[in-house]
Amino acid sequence: MKDPKLKPQLRFQINPGGWFEGGSSVEYTTNDWRLERPVINLDKCVGCLYCWIYCPEPAIIPLDREGRGPTKVEVDYDHCKGCGICAQVCPTKAIEMVREEVKV
Amino acid sequence: MCPGLSHQGHRDGQRGGEGVVELGERLEYKKMLLTGDDAVAYAVKQSRVDLVAAYPITPQTVIVERIAEFAANGEFEGEFVPVESEHSAMSACVGGALTGARVFTATASQGLALMHEILYAAASMRLPMAMAVANRALNAPLNIHNDHSDIMGSRDSGWIILFSESPEEAYDRVIQAFKISESVDLPVAVNLDAFTLTHSAEIVRMLPDEVIARFVGRPPRRPTLLDERSKSFGLMALPDTYQYFKDDHYRSMEESPPSIRRVEEEYKGISGRSYEPIKKYALEDADVVMIMLGSYAGTARMAARRMRSEGHKVGVLSLGWYRPFPKREILDAVEDADTLVVMDRALSYGAPANPLMTDIITMLYEAGMRKRIINVAYGLGGGEFTEDDARTLLEYALKEGPRREFFFYYGGRE
């Protein structure tokens, strides 16, 4: 018989009042939301960072994170939802949206 | 408080009658003639509050006016935020409490009803704060006078709820409220009856500023918006986690009594005034016990005193704590009584019983006690209740009658 007083154990802490340490959402991946993935052609990328400034996630990561000049970027595929804004705003058409293979 | 001991004083004429009385080495106080509202304002000033956000409503108005006056003269060191509604008052208090500051608000009636939504947030976010509620009837019909329908509407919001019976008790309870709330991470509401307490002046034995400052200290550290490592507060909980927070909140209330008692005892140490979950008057061998909340308990005690002198075994029990409900203390006190007269100043339409009656009857059932119980709705919207009225009800209860009954008692003259 199941114990009616059972309190299932959670993997995470319940902080009284419901607060949590900032930035914890990185653990939540959204890669399965995506129908298309942005693929960056680094030969065409001029490092203008438009894709970065317009990314809603952020899932575009400047390769030079400390600097103050043009830098090429990479995609955080764990969190990219495949909206395609980066491809749409890219002035050199260096980003192509490629259909994800759907695994059923 | 007792009729005859108070008077409706003119607002500006209420302070005075000062005099320092020393109680041994450590205990000293200043006697002041204060209304309940004034007394609360002084308590707030002395408790080193960081933020007062409040909106005026009769009969709480004087609390806000007085704190504004203190602020205008540099006597109140915290920030006074004259918000545009009670909803914003409670919201600003939540914001302030999230920085770790000590916060206070005061309201009544419609104002408490308008705050309702945020009362739940404050409590379940486990934020310490104190609020004075100048208990007043709820519209409709519009009425500015005393009953308990406001606080009963907020009964289940998860606040600690205390009642006071005199301006001095309101003063004492507000000071205690800060310390209680900070020791259990729950907000505390201190109730004082409209007009009978808020606007009636009595002698308040005010403790020295430094004694109160030392008593309340600074709020203990807890997670705040100002922490080195950023935190998010007020997250959304899906069905998988929501119940854990409610369970935690519920437990914190269940476990709060020892902490409240500790603060009461500590306060006794600095003031010589003792506070307990319930106030007992002539209960030892009482056949009939009248159970009450708020200022009319004093009136009932006067009646009981006279009836005792005439040989009637009657007593009065009033609650200092309402939430958490002092079950054990009440049960011990009424164990031998035959008849309980449970006095409700709020209604619960269509319910098996009115609010206080529901609590009492549940408690008795759990303890396996069966008694004759008379539930009386009285004093609604400021309805009069004199010593004669208390006597009428106690005499009625001394006679044989049905095991259960409920009626409206109108009070006043025939």
Place this chain on the structure above:
Amino acid sequence: MMEEFKPVRSIFEIPRKERLAPGHRACAGCGPMIAIRQILLVSPEEPIVVNATGCVEVATSVYPQTAWIVPWAHVAFENSAAVASGVEAAMKSLKRRGGIDKERPVIVFAGDGGTFDIGLQALSGALERGHKMLYVCYDNEAYMNTGIQRSSATPYGAWTTTSPFGKVWPGKRERKKDIISIVASHGVPYTATASIYHWKDLMTKVRKALSYDGPTFLHVYAPCNRGWRFDPSLTVEVARRAVETRFFPLYEVEEGKYRITVPVPKPRPLEDFLSIQGRFRHLLRPEYREALETLKKMVDDRWTWLERMATATSKS
């Protein structure tokens, strides 16, 4: 009183330190999230964020996953300006008592529902009391969190689930509320509109607003692809066209002076903005011609009024 501030001139001067973490659950291509990222990136100091209930709040704060790297609080829908008032006032007291060294900037994020409608009273109160805070309304022109219901920020003619077009209705029958005028009339030092496409303009306005010692307000146009019915990749493009057709003018009211910050001397036809959104597409059908003309006139009148305000107040 205003501190020095530097206009944003280049994308490369913007710190690459993210203050919003990925892994939030906003829809793909969310306009409001773009606005919030841009604002947080450019804030000179780490702000304390107060967030009204709404899309952004629910998408970023599912326990135990919060996307906010900065301190953040949510209490309810209509009270974010009041909560922020409390945070700001409490910090003053704590500073005076030596509990903290300095007060931190407070930024409110609330949607159009939480600002134009249910939160208007709390906003007005906070503005009148003069709390130092930047209140940002991310405007996606309807109650998106509950499923696309009209708000007083929804423009005339727009379809929502509670302003459908039909045989009698053209979509929403009322005009969009002018929130900037309402805010400006409180006499606050700085208020402005902004748009996510024009990030340089937006970021400059954020810096400027945060340099003022008092309440400031930004009304940020933040398209919602789910509610406006367009492809997620077009979020930024829709925002751009809103400005280029003069549908959403970018301007500021600084110390009572109106200034159009992104002039649009040659506006594109309004149809360029309307035609790429499902919520407006019906207006291009012949039976809604009258409504379309009404909307166009509203856009023109608004621009003319703005220009007149800019001219009139620049002389004073």
